[in-house]
Amino acid sequence: MxxxxxxxxxxxxxxxxxxxxxxxxxxxxxxxxxxxxxxxxxxxxxxxxxxxxxxxxxxxxxxxxxxxxxxxxxxxxxxxxxxxxxxxxxxxxxxxxxxxxxxxxxxxxxxxxxxxxxxxxxxxxxGSMPLKAPKRDMEIMDLDGDEDIDFAEDAGLNDLQIDEDLDLEDL
Incomplete structure (x- = not known):
């Protein structure tokens, strides 16, 4: 067969x-x-x-x-x-x-x-095979046991926000 x-x-x-x-x-x-x-x-x-x-x-x-x-x-x-x-x-x-x-x-x-x-x-x-593997949403368990962390949703911070949050005088 x-x-x-x-x-x-x-x-x-x-x-x-x-x-x-x-x-x-x-x-x-x-x-x-x-x-x-x-x-x-x-x-x-x-x-x-x-x-x-x-x-x-x-x-x-x-x-x-x-x-x-x-x-x-x-x-x-x-x-x-x-x-x-x-x-x-x-x-x-x-x-x-x-x-x-x-x-x-x-x-x-x-x-x-x-x-x-x-x-x-x-x-x-x-279909054509992409050059890189397609990105997948990843979930990681919160070690404190409160809830799962979904990086697709929680990735709300971008580089500009992080830079604004840094106080360069404290460095």
Whole structure:
């Protein structure tokens, strides 16, 4: 069986790729397909995440085993048919934890057809890949426990206001 997975970049503009992959290939192979389809360098850490219907992360499946004893599961341990069981199943994919390239991979079809080329295979491209990862709103928990801090909302101060607030005579 050949699985067709649509991979969306989490961005304002529509950017996605359709990737075909064999059911007995692994998430590691899909990772390599995403890297190729989106022209990413492939030199950074990455993880897939199982997500629920609301997009909440459930389980992380990393590129590499980061445990001390080497017993954690990685992308190479999961077959495509195990994680994408039904049409519409989705996984989150994050590449480069500094830049946070974020994608959603969705199973759009399963076809019983003969394999014609080397898989994974990018069969459709839509949209242009931005040069930098799209910015995401970040929330950080207030350590005092009062409330979450949303930098998108609380970034009300700009450089001019900060300069006005400084009393240069006190320096």
């Amino acid at each position: 050949i699985y067709k997975i649509r991979v969306f970049l989490d961005a304002k503009e529509d950017v996605f790729r359709d990737i075909e992959i064999k059911e007995k290939q692994t998430l590691f192979t899909l990772y390599k397909g995403i890297i190729s389809a989106f022209s990413l360098q492939g030199e950074e850490l990455a993880s897939f995440y199982e997500i629920d219907e609301d997009g909440v992360e459930m389980k992380e499946i990393p590129l590499e085993d980061m445990s001390d004893d080497g017993t954690d599961e990685t992308m190479a341990d999961f077959y495509i048919k195990e994680v994408f069981k039904l049409q519409g199943d989705r996984m989150k994919f994050v590449y480069d934890f500094m830049e946070m390239w974020t994608f959603v991979a969705e199973l759009i079809s399963v076809e019983d057809k003969p394999a014609v080329l080397n898989y994974p295979l990018t069969v459709y491209r839509f």
